[in-house]
Amino acid sequence: MSDARWFEVDTAVEAAVRHFTWAQSFYVRIEGTNAIEDRHLVEMAFMHAMQSGHTSLENTLLRVLDLCGEAAPTGATWHADLIRRAARALDGRPAILADVVAEAADVTRRFRNVAVHAYDSFDYTKAGEAVRGAGMIASLLPSEIARFRQAMDP
Amino acid sequence: MQRIVTLTERKTAEAVRRQQAVAALALVLAEYARAHGGRFLLFGSAARGTMKYDSDVDVLMDFPEDALNQAWKFAEAACWERALEPDLLPYRWCKQPFLDHVAADMRVLA
Numbered sequence: 001m002s003d004a005r006w007f008e009v010d011t012a013v014e015a016a017v018r019h020f021t022w023a024q025s026f027y028v029r030i031e032g033t034n035a036i037e038d039r040h041l042v043e044m045a046f047m048h049a050m051q052s053g054h055t056s057l058e059n060t061l062l063r064v065l066d067l068c069g070e071a072a073p074t075g076a077t078w079h080a081d082l083i084r085r086a087a088r089a090l091d092g093r094p095a096i097l098a099d100v101v102a103e104a105a106d107v108t109r110r111f112r113n114v115a116v117h118a119y120d121s122f123d124y125t126k127a128g129e130a131v132r133g134a135g136m137i138a139s140l141l142p143s144e145i146a147r148f149r150q151a152m153d154p
Numbered sequence: 155m156q157r158i159v160t161l162t163e164r165k166t167a168e169a170v171r172r173q174q175a176v177a178a179l180a181l182v183l184a185e186y187a188r189a190h191g192g193r194f195l196l197f198g199s200a201a202r203g204t205m206k207y208d209s210d211v212d213v214l215m216d217f218p219e220d221a222l223n224q225a226w227k228f229a230e231a232a233c234w235e236r237a238l239e240p241d242l243l244p245y246r247w248c249k250q251p252f253l254d255h256v257a258a259d260m261r262v263l264a
Contacts, residue, residue, distance in 0.1 A: 076234070077234050117210075118243050121243065121248055129222075
């Protein structure tokens, strides 16, 4: 019988996909939204969706590590370390994320760091690469986790 | 009794350590920038030499689009290796009012 904790993993995956999908949608709308209040709404929605998407991705990875009985990374660099760890096969488990998805995750991680620290200082329309990363995660994360689950808990 | 190191002394020592670490960081960032056709721009307390015990390192990254990702990763790792907290932002993402605001402090590393 499959481990019941996959339910929470799947919920986190769905949240990551939902937030990153909305982030792409909001990003497209920023450029054509000129009224000050509407523009602010769309920019804030975009920024929040990007941050929530990455947080949900981290939640996914942390739950997967927990399922494997693997201690999560700690310390000041744990956000980056988590992605690096997920991209590596380790102690009898395959990599959780393919390199291309891990690279996209690192891009959204760095975007979140910018958004948290410099939310009022940058032009959201320039963040195209982070949005492409979000799109890649939204489209590939479910199959990545399904592949990992099949290997670990067939 | 063992001499007590007060919190004020600890904070002062950490501020000094961070400022010294930034001096070393600036050298490697400048070297990287020269080798990769871009520049890093230090600003804020790290550029002014007024870091506190909890100050992070504010850096703008001005690199060609195809070199930005690697420059970002390099700068982030270079900060972490020196136990500094990076606050990195691509130059071309910045709004002009922000650039105007930090211009007085800005120190170009290239």
